[in-house]
Amino acid sequence: MVLDDIDRALVDALLEDGRASTQDLAAAVDVAPETVERRIEALEDAGVIEGYAASVDYDELGYDVTALVRLRVGESVAAVAETLATCAWARSVYEVTGEADFLLVGRFRDTDDMHENVAELLTEPAVRSVTVDVVLDAVRACEPLWIGDGVI
Structure with missing residues (x-):
């Protein structure tokens, strides 16, 4: 999968906060929430995003x-x-x-x-x-x- 600037920004935003809401992610990358949902689903389907996990000390x-x-x-x-x-x-x-x-x-x-x-x-x-x-x-x-x- 070839990532564009929006995809990379979404991945970075999720790395920053894996629990961020669709609305928060949309605001962070300056796109519509529907676009965020569609992009994240595509990133998951492509295996770029493998899952979400807690960070433990x-x-x-x-x-x-x-x-x-x-x-x-x-x-x-x-x-x-x-x-x-x-x-x-x-x-x-x-x-x-x-x-x-x-x-x-x-x-x-x-x-x-x-x-x-x-x-x-x-x-x-x-x-x-x-x-x-x-x-x-x-x-x-x-x-x-x-x-x-x-x-x-």
């Missing part, structure tokens, strides 16, 4: 430790990927190039929780090594990619 819920976990695996990359997809603590799982085969971003209640969950990965026969980097400070995390400036 995990620190407030007691998940005080963020860690980057790198795994090197043997030949069973697909099998390990399936296992990693089920790790509830993993906020993101990426198959990557470089020395590691996978990079995970995890949230944990404390370092004991982190150790327990990461150590479990070592029981997977294909996992050759695990390296963990604990995040000291999040300078910027999970920020939306604004598209209104014509980047996409």
